[in-house]
Amino acid sequence: MSQAILSCRDVTMRFGGLVALDSFSLDVHAGEVVGLLGPNGSGKTTFFNVITGLYKPAGGSIRFGDADLFGRPPAEINHAGIARSFQRCRLLLELSVFDNLLLGAHNRLHNGLLRNLFARKATQRSITSFIGTARDLCARFNPYIADRLFEPAGSFNMIDRRRIELCRALLGEPRLLLLDEPSAGMTHEETFSLMDDVTSFQRQRPDLSIILIEHEMQVIERVSQRCVVLNFGKKICEGSYREVTNDVQVRKAYLGDDV
Ligand SMILES: Nc1ncnc2c1ncn2[C@@H]1O[C@H](COP(=O)(O)OP(=O)(O)OP(=O)(O)O)[C@@H](O)[C@H]1O
Ligand SMILES: [Mg+2]
Known part of the structure; x- marks a missing residue:
């Protein structure tokens, strides 16, 4: 596979005593769609806030192309080619x-x-x-x-x-798009329709990489080539949709010990 466009190593983010991201590492390649999964409060949005410069991590490294983005301000990171959508609608209505x-x-x-x-x-x-x-x-x-x-x-x-x-x-014209729960507040059909829009846009811009946070597993299955699962800020699994959904640790994280 080509060289990673985004390369995060051992990124750690703390809020007081809470470790929201615990030595989290992730590579994303050009044109790849990565699904970022995990139960509520597992650190997904925190990861987006860290790579877009809203939060300054306690440690680790974040490289994007040739640039070192660790601790850089949001405008510079956006200028480098990373854009995002938010979990809650941020339009000025x-x-x-x-x-x-x-x-x-x-x-x-x-x-x-x-x-x-x-x-x-x-x-x-x-x-x-x-x-x-x-x-x-x-x-x-x-x-x-x-x-x-x-x-x-x-x-x-x-x-x-x-x-x-x-x-x-x-x-x-970002090179990396971060989507934080695009399905929030929408019906199943609307979510599929929106993701189809994203997929067809990406077909015309095949170099665009996407990290998608989504609770709707069917959406993840449909659009992502690789999945990464967080629990309590730690990566607990990485692989294809089938691999992660069959993983015992992942099932435990979502369903408790009754698996
Ligand atoms: N600004 C903050 N100050 C203090 N704690 C925070 C802050 N932002 C996030 N946290 C905490 O960090 C942890 C991870 O939160 P985060 O929002 O990243 O979870 P998430 O995986 O996006 O969850 P959800 O699926 O509910 O959106 C949670 O325990 C949350 O309470
Ligand atoms: Mg979130």
Whole structure:
């Protein structure tokens, strides 16, 4: 297999006495979809918060391509090519879809105040081109959104809000996309439909790697090539969907000792 695009070694994150991530190591290769599993409170979201720079880990190393991202600030990590969606919807519902997308596009539209003030034509051009890009991207997920780019995000149903969040993450053309429970708040069918959107997007961008946190096991089975299971911040299993779901430790972690 190709060299890993993301390489985390012995990453440890503590909150006081609680070890939320305990020497966790993970490699992700270009174009791979890795399912990150584990019971509630096992450290999955913490891992995303650590690699995106929201939390500063106590130890370990995080390499992304050639860059050392350990302890770097979120904007720099995003600029390096890592984008994410959140477990809970993070759209500003009163703002338009376009404004929400704009908020996620600071690494594309880094004009700066002075340039915006004095090079107005160039700023206008970059906004116009951004509108085109945003519209094209939204249309890939749902033409209905692309046609309503200037309507409030709150006027869309849950699956479209999730699509808008995905577009916001993808607008920066990341190389690694972190999806934290995209199914939250959606029906089974909506979740499958959203994941099909992601899969078809990835077919056009085969280098895009994805780490997917998801409790819906059928979603994991459908889209991930490899699964990693956390329990109490430790990796307890790694392998194909079939391997991890048949693993005794994993079954114990989810079901208790009655396995
Ligand atoms: N900011 C924080 N301060 C203190 N403890 C935290 C913080 N963030 C997470 N934790 C704790 O770290 C542990 C791991 O939490 P995390 O949110 O990563 O779990 P998770 O695997 O994402 O769970 P879920 O499936 O419920 O989303 C939990 O015990 C949680 O209470
Ligand atoms: Mg979580």
